[in-house]
Amino acid sequence: xxxxxxxxxxxxxxxxxxxxxxxxxxxxxxxxxxxxxxxxxxxxxxxxxxxxxxxxxxxxxxxxxxxxxxxxxxxxxxxxxxxxxxxxxxxxxxxxxxxxxxxxxxxxxxxxxxxxxxxxxxxxxxxxxxxxxxxxxxxxxxxxxxxxxxxxxxxxxxxxxxxxxxxxxxxxxxxxxxxxxxxxxxxxxxxxxxxxxxxxxxxxxxxxxxxxxxxxxxxxxxxxxxxxxxxxx
Amino acid sequence: xxxxxxxxxxxxxxxxxxxxxxxxxxxxxxxxxxxxxxxxxxxxxxxxxxxxxxxxxxxxxxxxxxxxxxxxxxxxxxxxxxxxxxxxxxxxxxxxxxxxxxxxxxxxxxxxxxxxxxxxxxxxxxxxxxxxxxxxxxxxxxxxxxxxxxxxxxxxxxxxxxxxxxxxxxxxxxxxxxxxxxxxxxxxxxxxxxxxxxxxxxxxxxxxxxxxxxxxxxxxxxxxxxxxxxxxxxxxxxxxxxxxxxxxxxxxxxxxxxxxxxxxxxxxxxxxxxxxxxxxxxxxxxxxxxxxxxxxxxxxxxxxxxxxx
Numbered sequence: 001x002x003x004x005x006x007x008x009x010x011x012x013x014x015x016x017x018x019x020x021x022x023x024x025x026x027x028x029x030x031x032x033x034x035x036x037x038x039x040x041x042x043x044x045x046x047x048x049x050x051x052x053x054x055x056x057x058x059x060x061x062x063x064x065x066x067x068x069x070x071x072x073x074x075x076x077x078x079x080x081x082x083x084x085x086x087x088x089x090x091x092x093x094x095x096x097x098x099x100x101x102x103x104x105x106x107x108x109x110x111x112x113x114x115x116x117x118x119x120x121x122x123x124x125x126x127x128x129x130x131x132x133x134x135x136x137x138x139x140x141x142x143x144x145x146x147x148x149x150x151x152x153x154x155x156x157x158x159x160x161x162x163x164x165x166x167x168x169x170x171x172x173x174x175x176x177x178x179x180x181x182x183x184x185x186x187x188x189x190x191x192x193x194x195x196x197x198x199x200x201x202x203x204x205x206x207x208x209x210x211x212x213x214x215x216x217x218x219x220x221x222x223x224x225x226x227x228x229x230x231x232x233x
Numbered sequence: 234x235x236x237x238x239x240x241x242x243x244x245x246x247x248x249x250x251x252x253x254x255x256x257x258x259x260x261x262x263x264x265x266x267x268x269x270x271x272x273x274x275x276x277x278x279x280x281x282x283x284x285x286x287x288x289x290x291x292x293x294x295x296x297x298x299x300x301x302x303x304x305x306x307x308x309x310x311x312x313x314x315x316x317x318x319x320x321x322x323x324x325x326x327x328x329x330x331x332x333x334x335x336x337x338x339x340x341x342x343x344x345x346x347x348x349x350x351x352x353x354x355x356x357x358x359x360x361x362x363x364x365x366x367x368x369x370x371x372x373x374x375x376x377x378x379x380x381x382x383x384x385x386x387x388x389x390x391x392x393x394x395x396x397x398x399x400x401x402x403x404x405x406x407x408x409x410x411x412x413x414x415x416x417x418x419x420x421x422x423x424x425x426x427x428x429x430x431x432x433x434x435x436x437x438x439x440x441x442x443x444x445x446x447x448x449x450x451x452x453x454x455x456x457x458x459x460x461x462x463x464x465x466x467x468x469x470x471x472x473x474x475x476x477x478x479x480x481x482x483x484x485x486x487x488x489x490x491x492x493x494x495x496x497x498x499x500x501x502x503x504x505x506x507x508x509x510x511x512x513x514x515x516x517x518x519x520x521x522x523x524x525x526x527x528x529x530x531x532x533x534x535x536x537x538x539x540x541x542x
Binding site: 050051052071072073076077081082084088089090091092093097100101102104105106107146147149150 | 420
């Protein structure tokens with residue numbers, strides 16, 4: 001059985017249909033890539049999954065339970081964690097305290113696990129630093145670290161590597177591989193093609209709120225529809 | 234432990250003062266200072282910890298005051314029970330108003346809380362039993378033993394409310410609730426996605442904050458022997474509570490205490506020595522000064538100073 005089943009999901013803002021009839025299943029333990037041009041609905045889709053937006057129709061089933069009417073915090077407690085495209089640190093707190101929030105509120109981990117997660121992410125030297133004084137790459141790592149502190153079964157990484165240099169991408173990518181090896185299902189939304197192609201086992205391409213192609217990374221790159229969506233006719 | 238010890242010492246000194254001084258004016262002025270400590274501390278629970286700027290202080294304070302007055306008129310309820318009832322009523326107002334308004338953010342929430350003040354005032358203007366627009370005269374009962382007169386007794390009662398309010402704020406700040414409130418103040422989406430039930434926490438903060446404001450309002454009709462809507466639902470309470478917290482600093486429970494003590498002491502002094510009108514100006518000037526010179530209040534200023542040394 002799939003860990004996450006999305007069926008016929010639709011969401012519109014006023015007259016603009018951001019998502020129309022999106023259906024996709026994601027298996028336990030999968031590394032799943034979500035690509036598409038700007039404004040194609042990637043972030044809207046994962047906002048609907050994580051609960052920061054409510055879908056109008058369709059269903060989202062996580063681990064056998066319909067969750068599309070649940071508030072975001074309950075979905076996090078069920079095991080869906082995410083990072084944000086634009087980092088949203090708890091700016092008045094230190095890096096360590098940022099992790100204590102999900103550790104405390106989701107309650108699946110112990111408070112002393114925070115230090116270990118920071119080590120895993122290569123942030124342990126910054127534990128006592130106020131999070132609003134971090135660099136871009138550190139902020140992106142903090143986003144992932146905080147999501148990890150929720151001890152998720154499904155991690156949604158929303159452009160965790162946007163704006164990073166190739167060397168920094170090579171720093172973040174192995175972290176995600178390691179998390180996946182530990183059994184966490186990962187949805188990666190990314191514009192950096194070589195990263196998402198290297199990482200994903202299966203890729204879905206969204207365009208104008210609809211899935212236009214699904215397949216292995218190799219097949220996706222060759223797909224005519226994907227090329228048209230990215231490069232124009 | 235240190236907190237409770239120093240609290241006991243300060244409270245003891247206040248009670249001793251209530252018996253030592255013969256001059257009633259000291260208590261009239263002191264009562265107001267303590268009242269603003271409670272209001273600023275209560276305001277800070279929602280406005281400081283959660284970052285929801287609330288202009289509705291007069292609505293909660295006023296409902297508390299009227300709850301006390303009406304219960305006294307109807308059943309001659311003792312002061313302690315009036316305060317308890319006021320806490321419950323204003324707490325419920327906070328809960329219901331929160332359900333309607335806490336989905337709004339920033340300036341929209343602030344506007345909604347001003348509307349709440351207008352609604353409450355209109356309600357009491359039109360309630361004949363509570364005196365309507367002309368107000369209600371109340372005869373004070375004899376003061377409780379061991380007090381000789383009523384105002385020093387109210388002064389001690391308000392000091393007790395300060396202890397309750399500060400202890401509550403301190404507990405919230407240091408518990409998991411405080412951590413959740415800080416998280417949602419920094420980013421509501423990120424807090425939700427970290428498992429924080431933001432709406433529930435905000436409702437809790439709004440109810441406790443409102444309840445404490447109401448409790449602080451309950452002794453007011455007895456203090457003045459009179460109650461009427463225009464002065465009870467006066468926006469000066471909103472500005473005073475907010476300014477006290479901002480001047481002292483919103484990130485620590487001691488901030489609103491320091492801010493309110495400084496602000497309303499200066500106000501009391503100015504209104505006696507210069508004039509009553511100037512004392513409103515004082516709030517404005519101090520607020521502008523602190524927003525420019527020390528945006529994180531006195532607490533923030535000292536933290537920066539300590540860390541730069």
